Amino acid sequence: xxxxxxxxxxxxxxxxxxxxxxxxxxxxxxxxxxxxxxxxxxxxxxxxxxxxxxxxxxxxxxxxxxxxxxxxxxxxxxxxxxxxxxxxxxxxxxxxxxxxxxxxxxxxxxxxxxxxxxxxxxxxxxxxxxxxxxxxxxxxxxxxxxxxxxxxxxxxxxxxxxxxxxxxxxxxxxxxxxxxxxxxxxxxxxxxxxxxxxxxxxxxxxxxxxxxxxxxxxxxxxxxxxxxxxxxxxxxxxxxxxxxxxxxxxxxxxxxxxxxxxxxxxxxxxxxxxxxxxxxxxxxxxxxxxxxxxxxxxxxxxxxxxxxxxxxxxxxx
Amino acid sequence: xxxxxxxxxxxxxxxxxxxxxxxxxxxxxxxxxxxxxxxxxxxxxxxxxxxxxxxxxxxxxxxxxxxxxxxxxxxxxxxxxxxxxxxxxxxxxxxxxxxxxxxxxxxxxxxxxxxxxxxxxxxxxxxxxxxxxxxxxxxxxxxxxxxxxxxxxxxxxxxxxxxxxxxxxxxxxxxxxxxxxxxxxxxxxxxxxxxxxxxxxxxxxxxxxxxxxxxxxxxxxxxxxxxxxxxxxxxxxxxxxxxxxxxxxxxxxxxxxxxxxxxxxxxxxxxxxxxxxxxxxxx
Numbered sequence: 001x002x003x004x005x006x007x008x009x010x011x012x013x014x015x016x017x018x019x020x021x022x023x024x025x026x027x028x029x030x031x032x033x034x035x036x037x038x039x040x041x042x043x044x045x046x047x048x049x050x051x052x053x054x055x056x057x058x059x060x061x062x063x064x065x066x067x068x069x070x071x072x073x074x075x076x077x078x079x080x081x082x083x084x085x086x087x088x089x090x091x092x093x094x095x096x097x098x099x100x101x102x103x104x105x106x107x108x109x110x111x112x113x114x115x116x117x118x119x120x121x122x123x124x125x126x127x128x129x130x131x132x133x134x135x136x137x138x139x140x141x142x143x144x145x146x147x148x149x150x151x152x153x154x155x156x157x158x159x160x161x162x163x164x165x166x167x168x169x170x171x172x173x174x175x176x177x178x179x180x181x182x183x184x185x186x187x188x189x190x191x192x193x194x195x196x197x198x199x200x201x202x203x204x205x206x207x208x209x210x211x212x213x214x215x216x217x218x219x220x221x222x223x224x225x226x227x228x229x230x231x232x233x234x235x236x237x238x239x240x241x242x243x244x245x246x247x248x249x250x251x252x253x254x255x256x257x258x259x260x261x262x263x264x265x266x267x268x269x270x271x272x273x274x275x276x277x278x279x280x281x282x283x284x285x286x287x288x289x290x291x292x293x294x295x296x297x298x299x300x301x302x303x304x305x306x307x308x309x310x311x312x313x314x315x316x317x
Numbered sequence: 318x319x320x321x322x323x324x325x326x327x328x329x330x331x332x333x334x335x336x337x338x339x340x341x342x343x344x345x346x347x348x349x350x351x352x353x354x355x356x357x358x359x360x361x362x363x364x365x366x367x368x369x370x371x372x373x374x375x376x377x378x379x380x381x382x383x384x385x386x387x388x389x390x391x392x393x394x395x396x397x398x399x400x401x402x403x404x405x406x407x408x409x410x411x412x413x414x415x416x417x418x419x420x421x422x423x424x425x426x427x428x429x430x431x432x433x434x435x436x437x438x439x440x441x442x443x444x445x446x447x448x449x450x451x452x453x454x455x456x457x458x459x460x461x462x463x464x465x466x467x468x469x470x471x472x473x474x475x476x477x478x479x480x481x482x483x484x485x486x487x488x489x490x491x492x493x494x495x496x497x498x499x500x501x502x503x504x505x506x507x508x509x510x511x512x513x514x515x516x517x518x519x520x521x522x523x524x525x526x527x528x529x530x531x532x533x534x535x536x537x538x539x540x541x542x543x544x545x546x547x548x549x550x551x552x553x554x555x556x557x558x559x560x561x562x563x564x565x566x567x568x569x570x571x572x573x574x575x576x577x578x579x580x581x582x583x584x585x586x587x588x589x590x591x592x593x594x595x596x597x598x599x600x
Contacts, residue, residue: 031456055452055487057483060476060479060482060483062441062445062476063476063483066445066446066448066476067446067449069435069445070445070451072453073378073435073446073449074377074379074450074454074457075377075457076456093439094442096439097437097438098436098442101436103426
C-alpha cells in the first residue's frame with residue numbers, strides 16, 4: 001500500500017512564491033521579474049520584502065526575457081514569472097537566442113501549466129511547454145509535484161549555474177512530500193517500490209499515479225511509482241534500473257504525448273532496454289474550459305486511466 | 318575640440334577596418350558588408366575613444382562600460398574592431414564564418430570569443446538585454462555606462478518598443494542606444510517596406526532624450542557620443558539617431574540595400590581595396 005497521505009492541499013505556485021522569498025533572503029543576487037501577474041505567480045511577498053530587486057515589466061514578455069538575460073551580466077540571478085504559455089511559446093526565440101544559446105543564468109518560472117489551469121480554456125492551457133524547453137540545448141527542465149517540492153526546487157535552482165525552466169500550476173493539490181526536503185536536479189525519486197510495472201510521472205500527475213498505485217495494489221498488482229521531477233537532464237539510470245526490474249512502463253504527464261516526458265523515456269528505453277510503454281498525456285489536441293478533474297478525465301489523464309494503462313502495459317510484456 | 322592628430326589616427330584605423338570587412342566577407346563569400354561599412358566610424362569612435370573598459374575581457378563587465386550589438390549581422394565590423402583593439406589576434410579574422418571558428422556568422426558566446434556577452438542576430442532583442450545589464454549596473458552601484466547599437470529596419474520588431482517603453486518608465490539613464498539609421502533593409506528602402514515615419518518624434522514621445530548625428534563623420538560621431546554621455550544620469554535614457562550610408566567607403570556599395578548580405582567577387586574586392594588604404598597591416 002502507498003505510504004503517501006496528505007492533510008493539506010496547496011497550489012504549487014504558492015510553493016514557488018514561498019521558495020522565491022526564501023532564496024531571496026539567502027542570496028542577494030536573486031532578482032525577480034514579473035509580467036503583470038504578481039498575484040497569480042505569488043510573487044507579492046518577494047516584491048514587498050525586496051522592492052529594489054523586483055521588476056514589474058508589464059504585459060511585455062519578450063522584453064522580460066531579454067531584460068533577464070541582460071541582468072545576468074554583472075552577476076544577478078533573475079527569476080522571471082508569468083503563465084507557462086507566455087513563458088515559453090510566446091517568447092521562444094528570445095529564450096533560444098538571448099538565454100539558452102547565450103548560456104545565461106536565468107530561471108524561467110512558469111505557472112498555470114497544463115489542463116488543470118481549468119476554466120480559462122485552451123488559449124492558456126499550454127501542453128507543449130516541456131517539449132519546447134527540453135529541445136533547447138543548455139536548458140534544464142523541472143516539473144515538481146507539490147507545494148513542498150516546488151518550494152525546494154525554487155531554492156535549489158538558484159545554485160545551478162545556467163538556464164532553468166521551472167513549471168508549476170494553479171490548482172490546490174495534496175501536499176505529500178516532506179517539508180524539509182533537499183531538491184536534487186536530475187535525480188528521480190522512487191516514491192513507491194514495486195515489481196510489475198514502472199509508473200514514471202511528473203508534476204501534478206504524481207498524485208494521481210499514487211492513487212492509481214493504491215488501486216493496482218488492491219488488485220494484486222505491484223506498481224513502482226517514480227517522481228521524475230526533472231524532465232531534463234533525465235535520470236536515465238533510475239529509469240533503466242526500475243524497468244530492468246518491472247519490464248514495462250507507464251508515463252504520466254500533464255502535457256502533449258508528442259514531445260513530452262514519455263518521449264524522452266521511450267528514447268532512453270529504445271536505446272538501452274526496449275520495453276512496452278503506455279503514455280498518459282494529451283493525445284494531439286488542445287484543451288478546453290472546465291474543472292481540473294473534469295478535464296483530466298475527459299482527456300484521459302485520470303487515476304482510472306493510469307490504472308488501465310498499467311494493466312495494458314503488463315499485458316504486453 | 319578633438320585633437321586632429323588623434324582624428325587622423327582614428328581615420329587610419331577606420332580605413333583598415335573597412336579593408337578587414339571586405340576581405341573577410343570576400344574570403345568566405347558570405348556575410349554582411351553594407352551596414353558593416355556604414356557603421357565603421359561608430360565602432361572606431363566607440364572602442365578607440367569612448368568605451369571605458371578593463372585591460373582584459375571580463376564577461377561580467379563590472380566597473381567598465383558595456384557594448385551590445387543588437388543587429389548582429391554586422392559582425393564583420395565588430396570583429397575587426399575587437400581584433401584591432403587587441404581582444405584577440407587579428408589573424409583570427411581569417412576564420413570568419415568558417416567551420417570551427419570563434420567568429421560565428423552572427424555574434425555568439427558559446428565559442429568564447431572575447432568581447433561578446435550575448436548572442437544576437439535574431440533581431441529586436443539587444444535593446445532589452447542592454448537595459449537589463451544597465452539595471453544590474455545600478456543594483457551593483459556601478460557607475461559605468463551601457464551602449465547598444467540597433468538597426469533601423471530592426472525597429473519594426475515589436476519587442477523593441479516594449480523595451481523603449483520600459484527603459485523610460487524605469488528611468489534607465491545609464492544607457493546610450495544608437496540607431497543605425499541608414500534607411501535600408503534587405504528588401505529595399507525602409508520607407509517602402511514599413512515606414513518608421515518620424516523616428517525622433519517617436520522616441521521623444523516614449524520619453525527618451527534624442528540626439529541626431531552623422532555616423533560617417535568621425536569627428537561628428539565622437540561629438541555626438543560625447544554629448545550623449547553628458548546626458549546620462551538625469552532620469553531619462555538617451556538615443557542617438559545616427560544617419561549613415563550603407564556601404565560607405567566603397568563607391569560601388571554606397572547608399573543601396575543591394576550589398577546588405579552580398580559578398581564582393583575578386584574584381585570587386587580589388588576595386589574596394591584600391592579605395593581603402595592599408596594602414597595597420599592586413600591580417
